[in-house]
Amino acid sequence: MTRRLLLAAADSRSARRAVLAAPGGRAVVARFVAGETRADAVVATDSLVARGLGVTLDHLGEDTRDPDQAAAVAEEYVGLLGSLDRAGLARRAEVSVKLSALGSGLGADGPGLARAHLRAICRAADTAATTVTVDMEDHAATESTLATVAELRADHPTLGVVLQSYLRRTESDCRELLGAGSRVRLVKGAYAEPESVAWADRVEVDRSYVRCLRLLMEGQGYPMVATHDQRLIEIAGALAVRSGRPQDSYEFQMLYGIRADEQRRLAEAGETVRVYVPYGTDWYAYFMRRLAERPANLGFFARSLVGH
Ligand code: FAD
Numbered sequence: 001m002t003r004r005l006l007l008a009a010a011d012s013r014s015a016r017r018a019v020l021a022a023p024g025g026r027a028v029v030a031r032f033v034a035g036e037t038r039a040d041a042v043v044a045t046d047s048l049v050a051r052g053l054g055v056t057l058d059h060l061g062e063d064t065r066d067p068d069q070a071a072a073v074a075e076e077y078v079g080l081l082g083s084l085d086r087a088g089l090a091r092r093a094e095v096s097v098k099l100s101a102l103g104s105g106l107g108a109d110g111p112g113l114a115r116a117h118l119r120a121i122c123r124a125a126d127t128a129a130t131t132v133t134v135d136m137e138d139h140a141a142t143e144s145t146l147a148t149v150a151e152l153r154a155d156h157p158t159l160g161v162v163l164q165s166y167l168r169r170t171e172s173d174c175r176e177l178l179g180a181g182s183r184v185r186l187v188k189g190a191y192a193e194p195e196s197v198a199w200a201d202r203v204e205v206d207r208s209y210v211r212c213l214r215l216l217m218e219g220q221g222y223p224m225v226a227t228h229d230q231r232l233i234e235i236a237g238a239l240a241v242r243s244g245r246p247q248d249s250y251e252f253q254m255l256y257g258i259r260a261d262e263q264r265r266l267a268e269a270g271e272t273v274r275v276y277v278p279y280g281t282d283w284y285a286y287f288m289r290r291l292a293e294r295p296a297n298l299g300f301f302a303r304s305l306v307g308h
Pocket of ligand 1: 189191227253
């Protein structure tokens with residue numbers, strides 16, 4: 001129930017104003033968001049890479065409302081990739097992109113516009129010798145996101161995509177993405193979805209995650225195991241061993257500010273670990289999804305506000 005309320009608040013403009021107006025609100029957000037500017041993002045990346053971690057950078061923002069904004073988002077990503085390259089960080093840092101931020105929701109022309117912007121970002125990533133992963137949004141976008149990624153992979157074969165284990169369709173999507181070079185980030189899923197398309201029961205979501213993980217580990221692609229769930233992290237390690245995968249043939253991924261101790265522990269054990277680092281001014285919806293995942297964070301949020 002709390003999760004549904006928080007996810008509903010993620011779309012509420014008045015709730016956004018309340019977080020912003022609260023004394024210390026921005027400071028609390030800083031636990032999950034690396035900063036507002038590209039320079040902040042590069043500093044955070046540098047510090048994580050120095051600690052032996054990889055990074056995927058997300059310029060915050062979704063549901064772009066006009067073509068100029070979509071173009072500005074694409075330009076930001078292209079500029080960011082140039083900055084990472086010049087700073088010598090592109091070897092360990094890639095980018096994560098949402099198609100809705102690139103304008104996919106802008107009417108009949110939206111999907112084509114987003115595809116063109118994604119292509120420009122992929123070209124910039126190729127120049128910097130790094131990769132792009134397309135985030136997955138709510139279930140209404142699954143089919144078109146997978147189609148876009150399939151189309152662009154013809155020219156950019158390292159383009160990765162996210163699959164969500166809470167969707168009933170995902171095991172079958174995994175089977176389509178088992179080929180050599182296929183980069184798939186497996187997550188549980190962060191949106192409020194109807195039971196017609198998604199499991200509501202957390203146990204079912206976890207079972208689906210394990211089934212998908214097994215397929216991906218036994219496949220020819222590059223699985224990206226994105227979870228903070230200790231049991232799933234251990235199962236992923238065991239499945240990798242059982243599938244005869246060397247440690248550099250898959251990776252673990254976690255969000256900035258969440259379980260940093262476990263990120264370090266895995267990296268010290270020789271695993272490849274990548275941290276998802278969001279930055280930018282449009283942090284509100286991302287922040288609310290993080291609160292929804294873990295009601296304990298609400299306590300942290302409330303205490304921090306009182307303390308400021
Ligand atoms: P949970 O069962 O939610 O959590 C397991 C344990 O992890 C918790 O008990 C707690 O100890 C810890 N934990 C989890 N979340 C938090 C938190 N917010 N604060 C503190 N501790 C926490 N979702 C999408 O729908 N689309 C995407 O494109 C997408 N990309 C992602 C990329 C990465 C790298 C990661 C790590 C997640 C991404 N997600 C995405 C979010 C994902 O779907 C889950 O909502 C999120 O990862 C929480 O699920 P979990 O697997 O960590 O398991």
